[in-house]
Amino acid sequence: MDRVAAQNADVTSQGRVQGGTGGRLFPPVEPFDRRMIDRGDGHAIYVEQCGHPAGRPVIVLHGGPGGGCSPVMRRFFDPDHWRIVLFDQRGCGRSQPHASVQANTTAHLIGDIDAIRAGLDLPPAVLFGGSWGATLALACAQARPEAVSALVLRGVFLGRRSELDWFYGGGAGRFWPDLWSRFVAPIPPDERHDLIAAYHRRLFSGERAEETRFALSWMAWENALAGLDSTASGHAPPDYARAFSRLENHYFVHRCFLDEGQLLRDRRLIEHIPAVIVQGRYDMVCPPISAHQLAEGWTRSDLRIVPASGHALSEPRIAAELVRVMQTMAGID
Structure with missing residues (x-):
């Protein structure tokens, strides 16, 4: 989950963010x-x-699956302290072939991260991911705990x-019945x-036209x-929407290629690794219960519930x- 719609990530309630202090x-x-x-x-x-x-290396894992990385994702890290590694997961962004689900599973993505680490000669790195990116970060860390520093x-x-x-x-649809009706209407x-x-x-x-039409509906929800x-969602280009929706749906049809509850x-495999979990209090896509369950009993985790946030x-x-x-993490006050 979580498309790369971060074009407005540099705008706060106080105005446009510039610089890198005070959470900007x-x-x-x-x-x-x-x-x-x-x-x-x-x-x-x-x-x-x-x-x-x-x-210090940090590997950024974008959401979706299918979202792709964007320039704004580089801006969460002080460039004087971090070696920032971003990549487009299989089938999306600038990776090729576009919108392909062949040989595209969670295990393949973990293998791609291994190849990136080897190709760049990276020491243990911080994994930074949101939504599906958090899913992939956890799966990768559990498969390769020795390669993850945080x-x-x-x-x-x-x-x-x-x-x-x-x-x-229909759970989220109980809060947004008008938008839910739009999502189910074509079916x-x-x-x-x-x-x-x-x-x-x-x-x-x-049928390309049909695929694109339903991709736009899937993504709009x-x-x-x-x-x-909910009025600030914007509109995605059709080609982007098709890649995102096909990849995300492919993973969800296959339950993310994970065992249920895996x-x-x-989690015991990574409980020695420090983790910070940032969760919006009013997150309708991924409700806070999952973050709470992940953090509960994990002594090296720090769960931060952010008020008035989705x-x-x-x-x-x-x-x-x-x-x-x-x-x-970079030692900056």
């Missing part, structure tokens, strides 16, 4: 390195590095059936008992609920808290 985003920065990593299975992964080449998670999604049922089975009544499957049939119909202000079951990275208080977390 840092100024825009350009990569010092861009590359494509050929994975040998038909996929090539786009990777970029920003900041200090000898700084976790920074936002809007926790654990890939469980209950979470998918909440968002695609015949006899298919509405499983909207993920119903959308899957149409997102993978082989998530965008509308991502922020505390990320909580295997799900999106662009939520002003969420963005400010994440910057403060990364400043603290």
Whole structure:
């Protein structure tokens, strides 16, 4: 979950953010390195590095699945202290082939992160991810705990059936019945008992126009609920919406390629790793119960419930808290 709609992440309730102190985003920065990593299975992964080449490494895991990374994601880290690694996960952004779900599973993504670490010769890194990015960070850390120095998670999604049922089975729709009606309207009544499957049939119909139409509908539902202000969701370009929606739906049809409850079951493998969890109090996409369950009993975790905030990275208080977390990790007052 969580598209890369962060175009407004540099705007707070006090106005436009500039600089990198007091929880404000840092100024825009350009990569010092861009590359494509050929994975040998038909996929090539786009990777970029920003900041200090000898700084502490942080790997940014975008949401979706299918969201892609964006320039604003570079701005949560002091470029004088951090070696910032961003990449587009399989099938999205600048990675190729676009919108492809072939050889595209959670295990493949963990393998891609391994290849990035090896290709860049990275020491143990901080994993920084929100929503699906938090899911992937947890799965990666549990698979490779020796490669992770810390976790920074936002809007926790654990890939469980209950979470998918909440968002695609009518739970969130009880709070937004008008928007829910719009989401279910294109689906015949006899298919509405499983909207993920119903959308899957149409997102993978082989008819480009139909796939795009249903992709825009799929994405509109998530965008509308991502922020505390549901009127500020914006509109996605059709090609982006098609890639995002196909990839996200593909993962959800397959329950994120995780065993049910796996990320909580295997938390014991990473309990020695420090983690900060930043969660919006009014997150309608990934309700706070998942963050609470993840943090409960994890002595090295720090759960921060952010008031008056929803799900999106662009939520002003969420963005400010994440910057403060990364400043603290870098030893900056």
